[in-house]
Every structure is written in C-alpha cells, then in structure tokens.
Amino acid sequence: xxxxxxxxxxxxxxxxxxxxxxxxxxxxxxxxxGGLVGLERTxxxxxxxxxxxLTSDLAVFSFIIAFGLTKACTNLAxxxxxxxFRRKQILVAGWLLGVPVPFVLAWAPSWGWIxxxxxxxxxxxxxxxxxxxxxxxxxxxxxxxxLATGLNEAAGYTAVGVTxxxxxxxxxxxxxxxxxxxxxxxxxxxxxxxxxxVRDTAAHVALELSRHAEPPPTGEGAAATFTRTSWHxxxxxxxxxxxxxNNLNDxxxxxxxxxxxxxxxxxxxxxxxxxxxxxxxxxLGQIPTGHLADRFGRKPLxxxxxxxxxxxxVLALALLARPLLAGVLSAVxxxxxxxxxxxxxxxxxxxxxxxxxxxxxxGTYRFWRDLGYAVGALVAGVLADALGxxxxxxxxxxxxxxxxxxxxxxxxxxxxx
Numbered sequence: 001x002x003x004x005x006x007x008x009x010x011x012x013x014x015x016x017x018x019x020x021x022x023x024x025x026x027x028x029x030x031x032x033x034g035g036l037v038g039l040e041r042t043x044x045x046x047x048x049x050x051x052x053x054l055t056s057d058l059a060v061f062s063f064i065i066a067f068g069l070t071k072a073c074t075n076l077a078x079x080x081x082x083x084x085f086r087r088k089q090i091l092v093a094g095w096l097l098g099v100p101v102p103f104v105l106a107w108a109p110s111w112g113w114i115x116x117x118x119x120x121x122x123x124x125x126x127x128x129x130x131x132x133x134x135x136x137x138x139x140x141x142x143x144x145x146x147l148a149t150g151l152n153e154a155a156g157y158t159a160v161g162v163t164x165x166x167x168x169x170x171x172x173x174x175x176x177x178x179x180x181x182x183x184x185x186x187x188x189x190x191x192x193x194x195x196x197x198v199r200d201t202a203a204h205v206a207l208e209l210s211r212h213a214e215p216p217p218t219g220e221g222a223a224a225t226f227t228r229t230s231w232h233x234x235x236x237x238x239x240x241x242x243x244x245x246n247n248l249n250d251x252x253x254x255x256x257x258x259x260x261x262x263x264x265x266x267x268x269x270x271x272x273x274x275x276x277x278x279x280x281x282x283x284l285g286q287i288p289t290g291h292l293a294d295r296f297g298r299k300p301l302x303x304x305x306x307x308x309x310x311x312x313x314v315l316a317l318a319l320l321a322r323p324l325l326a327g328v329l330s331a332v333x334x335x336x337x338x339x340x341x342x343x344x345x346x347x348x349x350x351x352x353x354x355x356x357x358x359x360x361x362x363g364t365y366r367f368w369r370d371l372g373y374a375v376g377a378l379v380a381g382v383l384a385d386a387l388g389x390x391x392x393x394x395x396x397x398x399x400x401x402x403x404x405x406x407x408x409x410x411x412x413x414x415x416x417x
Contacts, residue, residue, distance in 0.1 A: 038163030068373025074126025079363020094127025102184030150290015168272015285339025
C-alpha cells in the first residue's frame with residue numbers, strides 16, 4: 001500500500017502480526033503525540049503562578065480548559081473528516097498544527113499566549129491521536145481491538161509520563177523555561193517525519209467491511225451517530241460518561257496536584273515524579289489490560305478501574321501529612337485504574353458500532369472523554385477558589401465512584417450478553 005494512494009502493494013490482511021511494521025510505526029508516532037502533551041504536566045501550572053503571577057486557580061487552569069475544549073471538538077470533527085479525507089492526511093495535518101507549540105510555551109510573553117498554544121495543542125492531539133488509534137484498529141481487525149488500543153494508549157501515555165519526569169528534572173536544574181519546553185521540538189519533528197512515511201489504512205477498512213455480517217446502517221449521518229453514541233445506545237452512553245469522568249480526573253489532577261503538593265513542601269523534582277508516575281503506569285499498564293479486555297470482556301475492567309481511581313484520589317488526601325508518600329500512592333492507584341479503563345472503553349465503543357460508523361462513534365466517544373479535561377479544570381478552578389484544593393479532590397473521588405456504578409448498570413459485553 002503506497003502512502004500517497006493508500007492502495008495495497010500486496011495482499012491486504014487484518015491482524016497484528018500481518019501488519020506489524022505499520023503498526024510499530026504508528027506506535028512510535030503516538031509516542032511523539034504523547035510526548036508533546038507531556039511537556040505541560042509538571043511545569044505549566046507553576047509557570048502561571050511563578051512566572052506570570054496568576055493568583056486565581058481558575059485562571060491558572062484556563063490553559064487546560066482551552067486544551068480540553070479544543071481537543072474534544074477536534075476529536076468529533078476528526079470522525080467526520082474521515083468521510084472526506086484519508087486517515088494519513090488528517091494525521092499529517094495534525095502534526096503541522098503542532099509545530100509552533102513548544103516554541104510558544106518556551107518564550108510566550110504573556111499567559112494569553114500559553115492559552116493560545118493550548119488551542120493549537122488541542123487541535124494537534126485531537127487529529128493525531130484520533131488517527132493513530134483508528135489506524136491501529138483498522139489494521140488488526142475485530143479480534144485484537146483491546147490489545148491494539150492498549151498498545152496505542154500505552155505508547156502515548158508512557159511518553160506523557162516520561163516527558164513529565166524529564167521536564168520536572170530540567171525545570172529544577174535550569175528553570176521553568178525554556179529548556180523543558182524545547183524537548184517538544186524533537187517530538188514534533190519525529191512525529192511529522194514518521195507520519196509522512198506510514199501508509200494509509202483505507203484498504204483494511206474495506207476488507208473488514210466486506211467480511212462484516214451486518215450491512216451498514218442506512219441514513220445515519222454524523223448527527224445520528226453522535227446521539228446514538230452519546231445517549232440512545234446504553235453501552236455507548238455508559239462508555240461516554242465513564243470516559244468523560246476518567247479524563248475529568250486527569251484534567252483536575254493536572255492542575256491541582258502541582259499546586260497541592262508544592263503547598264505541602266515538595267519541590268519540582270518530586271512533583272515531576274508524581275506527575276510522571278501516573279501516566280507511565282497508565283501507559284504501560286494498558287498492554288496487559290488491553291489483552292485482558294479481549295479475554296474477559298470490557299465491562300469488568302471499566303467498572304473496577306473507575307473504583308480504583310476513586311480510591312487513588314482518597315489516598316492523596318488521607319496521607320497528605322506525608323506528601324511524597326501520598327502523591328506516589330495516589331499516582332499508582334490513578335495510573336493503574338486508568339490503565340484498566342482506557343483500552344476497554346475504546347474497544348467497547350468499537351464492539352457496539354458497525355465498522356462503517358466506527359470512526360464517527362470513536363470521535364463522539366473521544367469528544368465526551370476529552371471534554372473531561374475542560375470540565376475537570378473548570379470544576380477544579382471553581383471549587384478550589386471557593387472551597388480549597390482538598391475539597392476539589394474529594395468531589396472528584398465521589399464523582400468517579402458514581403461513574404463506575406453507572407458503567408456497571410449500562411455497559412454490556414456483546415459476546416457475553
């Protein structure tokens with residue numbers, strides 16, 4: 001299959017082993033995608049307070065709100081764009097939009113520029129991450145979706161965590177700017193170069209469609225796919241709300257944890273450890289949990305993963321007298337809980353959607369999931385300004401437990417229903 005045309009150079013086959021080279025290239029591309037967003041995990045909230053003198057938590061978290069809203073809407077648009085453009089074209093466009101991000105973060109003259117960079121980052125992440133996960137699912141076929149999504153998310157979120165650790169170290173050694181942010185130049189250059197090399201997966205989608213037992217639904221446009229994924233289908237509704245709350249936790253802790261733990265005496269290196277450990281475990285944990293989702297079903301991992309996350313948030317406060325221990329144990333629980341949830345949710349959405357509508361359904365699910373970043377940052381900012389950082393973490397723990405119970409009520413596994 002040539003990169004320009006998407007036509008097969010040889011027989012098109014579905015499967016991880018059969019497409020291992022292209023799959024591996026896409027894994028590395030998603031390492032770059034995750035690395036670019038990982039630039040912000042440790043330093044940007046502190047840039048807001050220490051460099052630009054922001055005193056309102058809501059103002060500090062505004063960059064996460066801008067990122068989350070833009071990424072959520074771009075996820076939704078990416079699903080619709082696949083009807084007009086090839087996945088590879090959308091992937092390359094996403095990288096081009098991300099080129100200015102590390103430079104703006106490094107030398108922005110005002111906080112407004114940081115917020116603007118996060119609009120571009122949201123566009124970049126929405127297009128690139130959407131296409132890497134769609135292309136991997138295209139390549140492997142229905143039998144290995146859990147493993148495919150697990151490997152995709154593992155690559156991305158492990159890179160988020162490693163970059164958060166690295167930027168924490170660089171910030172402690174060289175200051176909050178510009179050294180930590182310029183690591184992103186490497187990610188942008190490598191991601192764009194590899195995206196130009198990787199082949200499109202249109203032929204794999206066509207092959208899966210030809211084998212699918214059910215005909216594609218007629219008359220279902222983007223609006224109908226959105227409403228079905230958001231509400232009408234119980235399992236898709238359950239997945240969408242769980243995804244939103246999962247990323248609400250990420251958006252909330254992204255902003256809250258650096259401020260909370262520095263208030264309790266931790267330095268930048270320790271905060272970088274906490275902020276890096278969470279996504280590293282989230283990332284690496286998705287390789288076995290994706291495999292488990294294929295073997296034992298999606299629902300058990302989703303429900304128990306949400307409850308483990310709720311416990312992790314409680315730990316952050318229960319042990320706060322020893323802030324490093326509290327941060328590390330909370331990060332471990334949040335990382336493992338999210339690793340259980342993430343690939344299982346993506347696979348569950350694919351299970352309940354016809355292949356011809358999969359990109360749109362995944363775009364809708366990822367809209368709700370990544371809207372959680374904005375909702376989490378907004379809720380965190382309002383609650384933190386009004387009631388303090390501790391109350392914000394308590395509210396997130398309660399909401400996460402409720403979400404797990406809703407997932408238990410609504411989601412089914414088709415093979416076991």
